[in-house]
Amino acid sequence: MIDTSIFQDKTAVYYTLGCKLNFSETSTIGKTLKEAGVRTARKGEKADICVINTCSVTEVADKKCRQAIHRFRKQHPDAFIVVTGCYAQLKPDQVAEIEGVDVVLGAEQKKDLLKHLGDLHKHDKGEAVASSFKDIRSFAPSCSRGDRTRYFLKVQDGCDYFCSYCTIPLARGRSRNGTIASMVEQAEQAAADGGKEIVLTGVNIGDFGRTTGESFFELVKALDKVQGIERYRISSIEPNLLTDEIIEYVSKSRSFMPHFHIPLQSGSDEVLKLMRRRYDTELFAGKIRKIKELMPDAFIGVDVIVGTRGETDEYFEKAYEFIQGLDVSQLHVFSYSERPNTQALNIDYVVTPEVKHQRSQRLLALSDEKTKAFYAKRIGETMTVLMEKPKAGAPMHGFTDNYIRVEVESKPKLDNHLVKVCLGEFNEDETALKGTIIE
Structure with a gap:
């Protein structure tokens, strides 16, 4: 049994990098600490505990994690710093060496965070607690x-x-x-x-x-x-x-929305084989056709990686042409980043950073074109929008069932309410459609 008296009236700050799963897990960590008596620090307040939930999907992600640790150490110099997440699991000893870090928790240990906080006295050297991925x-x-x-x-x-x-x-x-x-x-x-x-x-x-x-x-x-x-x-x-x-x-379905997010990663069968993916472009295109056949208005987001080892100019052009022909709504484009201990490092052909950037920009432009076309088809329609609490000074917004972002006049009382909205033209930066609430 953990004695939680040490945590009473302590404060904490949380920082999350990476995917929705990480954000979900950080929220659960926050809930655990709250139940132990820890409250979230107010803006400008020095915290007693800093929890940083990391990502390691790219080298840039690793760098952002290190920057976040340095930043929080400066902002909260006396705080007990806990680092968890994917970067912490993959390189626990390296993270523990970063000045200011007290405890590094791997994937198996983060659920027991309270146990590893001890008496909240800072360590002379960071302690790394992480199991092998097999465990x-x-x-x-x-x-x-x-x-x-x-x-x-x-x-x-x-x-x-x-x-x-x-x-x-x-x-x-x-x-x-x-x-x-x-x-x-x-x-x-x-x-x-x-x-x-x-x-x-x-x-x-x-x-x-x-x-x-x-x-x-x-x-x-x-x-x-x-x-x-x-x-x-x-x-x-x-x-x-x-x-x-x-x-x-x-x-x-009663409640599952016509909204799918499907990782493609490459529109080239040759590159998919190099990636060791478990499908080909024919299967992928078939899934898109099936969705659109049954749900013509469905929003489909697609993940694409550019510049992987082995992606020649010819393979990229083939991939671009394939993606261009897909009836999808948005592309999430990532530039390939070499990761230690991966099989891709054995592939000879290396894409330069400049070419990666060019390919990324082309696909981002294609994504913008597809998203705007998807939105434009719905102008003039009346759809149900789940409204979200606006940020200070910003218009209220929400999403339709098929994930069109809609902005309306701010009415905070509508937060978390489903309302009928007539969809109008694009907003100024073309990231949403303006809507008129139908009373």
Whole structure:
């Protein structure tokens, strides 16, 4: 039993880098500390505890993590600094060497954060506590709201795929998950707390059920029955795991939105093979056609990596042409970053930083074109929007079921309410459509 008296009236700050899953887990860490008596530090207040949840998807991510640690050490010089997340798991000893760091917690240890805080006295040297990725076995549940209207429900963690460019399996361990019953219980609690929308998050969520003998499709059907939750969104699902039965179910579902996020990574079959992905462009294109056949207005976001080892000019042009022909709504473009201990390092052909940048800019321009075209088709329509609390001085905004961002006149009382809105023209920076609330 942990004596929490030491934490009474202590303050904490939190900083998260990376994916939605990280944000969800940081929120859960914050909740754990709050229950132990720790409150979130006010703006400008010196904190007693700093928790930094890191990402390591690229070298730039690693650099941002180090910068964040240095920044928080300066802002909160006497704080007990805890570093966790993917960078902490992959390079625990390196992170522990950073001045000011007290404890580094790996993927298996972060759920027991309270145990590693001790008496909050700072260490002369950082302590690294991290298991080998083979020993990361536990699943830490997380359903958090954070500062947004949407809740994020962690349904799965880890990955068994070992794509040639990726260190996520090393950072998060093997694929594992909680039970459907536990997910339903968390969704019911979110509904009881007033939540109306939940985003399903994980590392490879389509692989849900590997440790419980269940399936992602069964999870979708069970969550759809939870009263009070009006909307679910599937954050990201591998194309080979997005089955036709899931697509067909979503098209008729009460609460699963016509919104998909599907990683493509490359539109070249040759590069997909080098990446050790588990599908080809024909399968991917078939999934897009199936979605659009059943849900013509569905929003489809696609992840693409440019400049991987082996991506010749010819392969990129082939990929660009393929992506250009896809009926998708947005591209999330990433420049390849070499990661230690990955198979991609054995591929000879290396793309220069300048060429990576050029390719990235071309795809970003294509994404902008596709998103604006998707939005423009809906101008003049009346759609239901879940409104979100605006930032000070900013117009209120929210999203339609198919993920069109809409701005309206600020009415804070509408926060977390579903309202009918007539969609008008683009806003000034063309990131949203202006809307008129229909009383």
